[in-house]
Amino acid sequence: xxxxxxxxxxxxxxxxxxxxxxxxxxxxxxxxxxxxxxxxxxxxxxxxxxxxxxxxxxxxxxxxxxxxxxxxxxxxxxxxxxxxxxxxxxxxxxxxxxxxxxxxxxxxxxxxxxxxxxxxxxxxxxxxxxxxxxxxxxxxxxxxxxxxxxxxxxxxxxxxxxxxxxxxxxxxxxxxxxxxxxxxxxxxxxxxxxxxxxxxxxxxxxxxxxxxxxxxxxxxxxxxxxxxxxxxxxxxxxxxxxxxxxxxxxxxxxxxxxxxxxxxxxxxxxxxxxxxxxxxxxxxxxxxxxxxxxxxxxxxxxxxxxxxxxxxxxxxxxxxxxxxxxxxxxxxxxxxxxxxxxxxxxxxxxxxxxxxxxxxxxx
Amino acid sequence: xxxxxxxxxxxxxxxxxxxxxxxxxxxxxxxxxxxxxxxxxxxxxxxxxxxxxxxxxxxxxxxxxxxxxxxxxxxxxxxxxxxxxxxxxxxxxxxxxxxxxxxxxxxxxxxxxxxxxxxxxxxxxxxxxxxxxxxxxxxxxxxxxxxxxxxxxxxxxxxxxxxxxxxxxxxxxxxxxxxxxxxxxxxxxxxxxxxxxxxxxxxxxxxxxxxxxxxxxxxxxxxxxxxxxxxxxxxxxxxxxxxxxxxxxxxxxxxxxxxxxxxxxxxxxxxxxxxxxxxxxxxxxxxxxxxxxxxxxxxxxxxxxxxxxxxxxxxxxxxxxxxxxxxxxxxxxxxxxxxxxxxxxxxxxxxxxxxxxxxxxxx
Numbered sequence: 001x002x003x004x005x006x007x008x009x010x011x012x013x014x015x016x017x018x019x020x021x022x023x024x025x026x027x028x029x030x031x032x033x034x035x036x037x038x039x040x041x042x043x044x045x046x047x048x049x050x051x052x053x054x055x056x057x058x059x060x061x062x063x064x065x066x067x068x069x070x071x072x073x074x075x076x077x078x079x080x081x082x083x084x085x086x087x088x089x090x091x092x093x094x095x096x097x098x099x100x101x102x103x104x105x106x107x108x109x110x111x112x113x114x115x116x117x118x119x120x121x122x123x124x125x126x127x128x129x130x131x132x133x134x135x136x137x138x139x140x141x142x143x144x145x146x147x148x149x150x151x152x153x154x155x156x157x158x159x160x161x162x163x164x165x166x167x168x169x170x171x172x173x174x175x176x177x178x179x180x181x182x183x184x185x186x187x188x189x190x191x192x193x194x195x196x197x198x199x200x201x202x203x204x205x206x207x208x209x210x211x212x213x214x215x216x217x218x219x220x221x222x223x224x225x226x227x228x229x230x231x232x233x234x235x236x237x238x239x240x241x242x243x244x245x246x247x248x249x250x251x252x253x254x255x256x257x258x259x260x261x262x263x264x265x266x267x268x269x270x271x272x273x274x275x276x277x278x279x280x281x282x283x284x285x286x287x288x289x290x291x292x293x294x295x296x297x298x299x300x301x302x303x304x305x306x307x308x309x310x311x312x313x314x315x316x317x318x319x320x321x322x323x324x325x326x327x328x329x330x331x332x333x334x335x336x337x338x339x340x341x342x343x344x345x346x347x348x349x350x351x352x353x354x355x356x357x358x359x360x361x362x363x
Numbered sequence: 364x365x366x367x368x369x370x371x372x373x374x375x376x377x378x379x380x381x382x383x384x385x386x387x388x389x390x391x392x393x394x395x396x397x398x399x400x401x402x403x404x405x406x407x408x409x410x411x412x413x414x415x416x417x418x419x420x421x422x423x424x425x426x427x428x429x430x431x432x433x434x435x436x437x438x439x440x441x442x443x444x445x446x447x448x449x450x451x452x453x454x455x456x457x458x459x460x461x462x463x464x465x466x467x468x469x470x471x472x473x474x475x476x477x478x479x480x481x482x483x484x485x486x487x488x489x490x491x492x493x494x495x496x497x498x499x500x501x502x503x504x505x506x507x508x509x510x511x512x513x514x515x516x517x518x519x520x521x522x523x524x525x526x527x528x529x530x531x532x533x534x535x536x537x538x539x540x541x542x543x544x545x546x547x548x549x550x551x552x553x554x555x556x557x558x559x560x561x562x563x564x565x566x567x568x569x570x571x572x573x574x575x576x577x578x579x580x581x582x583x584x585x586x587x588x589x590x591x592x593x594x595x596x597x598x599x600x601x602x603x604x605x606x607x608x609x610x611x612x613x614x615x616x617x618x619x620x621x622x623x624x625x626x627x628x629x630x631x632x633x634x635x636x637x638x639x640x641x642x643x644x645x646x647x648x649x650x651x652x653x654x655x656x657x658x659x660x661x662x663x664x665x666x667x668x669x670x671x672x673x674x675x676x677x678x679x680x681x682x683x684x685x686x687x688x689x690x691x692x693x694x695x696x697x698x699x700x701x702x703x704x705x706x707x708x709x710x711x712x713x714x715x716x717x718x719x720x721x722x723x724x725x726x
Binding site: 016045048085086087089090092103115117118119120121122124147159160161162164165168173177178185187189193194210215218219220239240241245247248249250251252253255256258259260263264265268269271272285286287289291292296298299300302303306307310311312313315316318319320321322357 | 448450451452453455466469478480481483484485487510513522523524525526527528530536538540549552556557564574575578582587602603604607608609611612613614615616618619621622623626627628629631632634635648649650652654655658659662663665666668669673674675676677679681682683684685
């Protein structure tokens with residue numbers, strides 16, 4: 001459900017086959033020291049995200065940052081995570097400076113194991129790197145016939161309602177749930193008015209920022225359309241934008257992520273320690289602990305079918321639900337390749353040459 | 364953090380002492396058949412909500428509806444709830460047509476018992492009445508040194524993004540968490556742009572609805588200020604209002620409540636069965652299963668102190684956090700009484716006379 005303004009302009013697109021992208025990303029991760037299985041997991045998260053057309057969190061924005069963080073020692077390529085506290089339904093994990101995106105699937109699988117045993121599993125993680133698209137990890141539970149919830153607490157860029165200084169990250173929340181025949185629910189949103197990576201994406205594709213998305217550096221909401229610029233020219237507003245439009249709700253959701261993510265992981269919120277890094281929350285709900293799972297899947301189908309066949313308001317073609325367009329894009333992109341901005345292709349050309357990895361194959 | 368426009372005008376206010384309101388509400392519940400202990404629980408939920416200045420969910424809007432539902436047999440005054448499925452961390456409860464607001468505290472206490480045993484407890488409930496302010500139930504966990512989350516799936520009034528027909532309730536989400544000396548976090552928001560009860564409150568106090576809060580009956584967002592009218596003249600928009608301002612996020616949060624509330628309770632979403640009633644979700648997190656609880660409380664104090672002492676943006680007096688103004692109002696109202704609209708006082712005069720209950724004492 002990405003806005004038109006964020007799409008890569010046709011003239012700037014180069015199509016890359018899924019398998020080629022997977023191979024190159026895996027090889028890059030391995031070259032910076034990541035073990036083969038983990039490298040493949042990382043490539044799967046990134047490429048799956050691009051397949052779902054969540055460009056903001058795919059290879060375009062994130063891979064170059066990860067590579068840099070491995071090369072400068074910010075990330076540990078061979079982390080050994082340590083469970084610091086555990087109960088039948090919970091675990092708190094020290095991630096040993098691993099890349100969250102690569103460790104996330106394992107953390108969700110641990111939550112699922114606990115949910116299988118006692119009904120629900122909640123795993124928190126600190127001392128970790130960027131998580132990638134949080135919805136990907138939630139989806140791991142959905143693919144295992146559970147409901148997954150995943151959130152991550154990130155660095156301070158969002159001003160609370162009425163505040164002049166940032167106190168929260170864009171702290172996204174996601175939920176994924178399986179259906180029988182309809183595409184699964186895949187919900188993944190920043191609790192800020194727009195995601196942080198969307199600003200960088202807007203700058204790359206030359207899009208402007210809409211009223212109510214950001215504030216100036218003194219916390220005043222910018223209520224006119226404004227050009228997308230580099231980071232550092234503004235702060236993010238919480239979802240809602242202004243108090244009248246509900247920014248206190250976006251603010252509260254960001255605080256929720258800080259409490260369930262950072263605080264339950266035993267890590268300081270970013271407002272108390274800017275160097276605390278990313279903190280993550282993974283929850284799995286064993287559907288069969290609550291209800292008959294066949295009834296659940298059939299009823300999900302009925303609900304999702306009802307949503308997508310709801311009569312649209314005038315000026316709109318159809319009603320979507322979270323995960324529907326992502327699923328459709330995935331089919332399309334598996335068949336015809338993933339469109340990347342030519343600037344991203346140039347980055348791949350440079351980094352593969354530098355690392356001694358075979359060049360990325362394009363169509 | 365209620366907007367000025369929703370406040371009862373001074374000239375229309377009558378102050379009622381907390382204890383007087385508690386006594387009268389308990390007596391009214393008992394007169395319609397509720398057992399004494401449950402009646403006192405119900406009065407506690409309603410009066411606590413008014414003490415927190417959440418007028419939209421206190422005695423003014425809700426009590427008359429509950430009385431009517433007991434008198435017409437919609438609600439069962441002496442429900443015997445039944446656990447239909449259970450695991451160490453979970454329970455699914457058939458509420459036997461009880462009033463959710465009265466049963467909610469017990470459901471949260473069951474979730475807390477499970478959290479004490481295995482780290483997390485999640486309880487879902489169907490075949491139930493209105494839950495009142497969901498945050499109240501979350502706060503029961505916070506008062507027991509746990510984190511509480513509570514949500515409720517209500518009747519269809521919210522149009523999904525791009526849709527012309529309502530498919531969700533205003534489906535509120537709440538979280539409460541304890542601190543050491545600072546007032547606890549009390550976050551409770553509708554996933555619609557504004558809460559359903561706020562519209563009735565606006566009509567009572569003569570306030571208008573702001574742009575982006577509601578749509579016309581064909582799902583077109585109303586982007587001008589418009590008079591508050593009776594229910595039925597418009598639909599609610601999801602939090603965000605329009606797609607550009609993030610209504611797909613509010614839509615997704617509403618769907619999240621439907622999945623975790625209705626679907627995990629084994630009940631049909633309102634879009635599939637308009638008579639399915641309210642469905643509730645209660646979660647308790649045992650803080651000590653994750654981290655040292657003393658560290659948690661001290662760090663919460665540091666975080667909340669940082670938030671409330673953040674420099675405000677120009678034109679604002681201070682930065683709040685969810686629960687701060689509610690706590691301050693509670694101190695004020697405990698000392699000086701609860702301001703009720705004179706129309707509400709008139710309703711109390713009528714109903715107490717009709718039921719043969721002593722009249723409500725005012726100051």
